[in-house]
Amino acid sequence: MTRPPRSHPLWLAFVLHRLSGLALALFLPAHFWVLSMALTQPQRLDSFLEFAENPMVKLAEFGLVFLLSVHIFGGLRLLALEFLPWSNKQKSLAAGAVGLSLFVSGTFFLQAI
Amino acid sequence: MEQAEQTHLEVTVRRGDADGGKDEVFRVPAHDNQTILDVVSWIQQYSDPTLTYRFACRVGMCGSCAMMVNGEPRWTCRTHVNKVLDGNKLHIAPLRNLPVIKDLAVDMDPFFDKWVEAEGKHHPTKTRDDPIEQINPESAERSEANAGIECINCSVCYAACDTVAGNPDYLGPAALQRAWTLFNDAKNEDKQTILDAVSGTSGCHNCHSMGSCTHYCPNDLNPMAAVAGLKRETAKSFFRRRKNA
Ligand code: HEM
Ligand code: SF4
Ligand code: SF4
Ligand code: FES
Numbered sequence: 001m002t003r004p005p006r007s008h009p010l011w012l013a014f015v016l017h018r019l020s021g022l023a024l025a026l027f028l029p030a031h032f033w034v035l036s037m038a039l040t041q042p043q044r045l046d047s048f049l050e051f052a053e054n055p056m057v058k059l060a061e062f063g064l065v066f067l068l069s070v071h072i073f074g075g076l077r078l079l080a081l082e083f084l085p086w087s088n089k090q091k092s093l094a095a096g097a098v099g100l101s102l103f104v105s106g107t108f109f110l111q112a113i
Numbered sequence: 114m115e116q117a118e119q120t121h122l123e124v125t126v127r128r129g130d131a132d133g134g135k136d137e138v139f140r141v142p143a144h145d146n147q148t149i150l151d152v153v154s155w156i157q158q159y160s161d162p163t164l165t166y167r168f169a170c171r172v173g174m175c176g177s178c179a180m181m182v183n184g185e186p187r188w189t190c191r192t193h194v195n196k197v198l199d200g201n202k203l204h205i206a207p208l209r210n211l212p213v214i215k216d217l218a219v220d221m222d223p224f225f226d227k228w229v230e231a232e233g234k235h236h237p238t239k240t241r242d243d244p245i246e247q248i249n250p251e252s253a254e255r256s257e258a259n260a261g262i263e264c265i266n267c268s269v270c271y272a273a274c275d276t277v278a279g280n281p282d283y284l285g286p287a288a289l290q291r292a293w294t295l296f297n298d299a300k301n302e303d304k305q306t307i308l309d310a311v312s313g314t315s316g317c318h319n320c321h322s323m324g325s326c327t328h329y330c331p332n333d334l335n336p337m338a339a340v341a342g343l344k345r346e347t348a349k350s351f352f353r354r355r356k357n358a
Pocket of ligand 2: 326
């Protein structure tokens with residue numbers, strides 16, 4: 001079969017939403033597991049938190065915050081598209097969601113380093 | 114300009130049937146003004162008379178000539194070669210998401226069957242003996258219905274939709290857009306039947322709003338917006354029913 005039609009802005013927004021959703025689904029269990037150490041193994045949590053001071057880990061956290069944020073704003077765009085009166089500005093709104101997410105995750109990163 | 118210097122196009126055509134196929138390359142004389150359908154017709158008339166394809170009107174009215182051109186679904190009679198040429202190469206294949214009959218002709222039955230499945234058919238409010246009902250062309254409802262009436266059933270949107278590719282039962286953008294048009298038509302009765310028909314497992318809630326339908330519709334229609342309208346109305350009707358139950 002021929003290569004499917006792709007790479008227009010809203011299709012890319014769809015892919016970003018799916019990948020970020022899947023990444024979050026993988027990340028959250030790990031996240032809760034680490035948090036649960038506060039109750040079960042406080043020393044191990046402390047050493048993990050020390051490791052998390054590493055700049056490379058901060059950079060990875062920036063990625064995670066971006067994914068979470070882009071999934072939330074992108075998801076809100078989709079909910080608005082589905083449940084509010086139609087707007088023709090979907091491409092701008094999708095771009096806005098990405099921009100807002102970069103702002104949020106960028107701010108987080110500058111705070112963190 | 115590049116075009117004027119090329120004397121020939123290198124056209125790869127997907128040949129075959131439901132059991133599979135292979136690519137075949139043809140050299141076709143290049144002209145300044147030439148559509149993809151012209152290229153396919155030239156091959157059939159001067160190179161290989163067994164090439165099978167479908168067209169009727171040649172002016173973008175009948176919706177029978179759609180094919181995959183360089184991987185994208187297009188109405189071939191109104192797609193100029195210059196617009197899609199990749200160097201001097203073209204790749205022409207049968208429309209995606211539909212069974213191939215032979216070469217470039219696909220079986221459109223599944224596409225049309227879904228129009229009926231989505232209740233994309235007229236449910237009259239009156240008989241021939243009643244006086245004709247006056248409709249205000251400016252009303253919001255009528256504008257919403259008008260938005261989709263220029264659909265030519267070409268199946269370009271259906272071929273573009275990844276959700277159809279993933280779920281062969283999904284009704285698809287064109288059938289759902291027709292259902293939405295009729296839902297908004299004051300002369301069409303039985304709105305709930307339409308909402309029920311489009312809210313099942315093959316219905317509008319499969320759509321991920323990726324907008325390939327709207328991106329590729331050659332008539333600049335917006336099936337994505339129509340599907341979103343159905344999502345909204347089916348959700349409303351769901352809560353209305355729960356309240357009344
Ligand atoms: C509160 C924030 C969130 C909002 C507003 C939100 C919204 C949405 C929406 C509207 C969809 C449907 C998209 C579509 O139709 O294609 C979706 C899909 C999805 N979400 Fe979320 N979501 C949120 C948080 C999360 C979290 C925390 C996870 C991870 C566990 C997650 C994982 C997913 C996955 C895997 C999908 C499927 C993606 C797809 O079908 O393409 N979401 N989300
Ligand atoms: S918006 Fe919906 S109907 Fe249109 S191509 Fe995407 S999934 Fe298919
Ligand atoms: S909505 Fe557009 S692309 Fe889809 S069948 Fe109608 S005219 Fe063709
Ligand atoms: S031949 Fe009728 S739309 Fe192309």
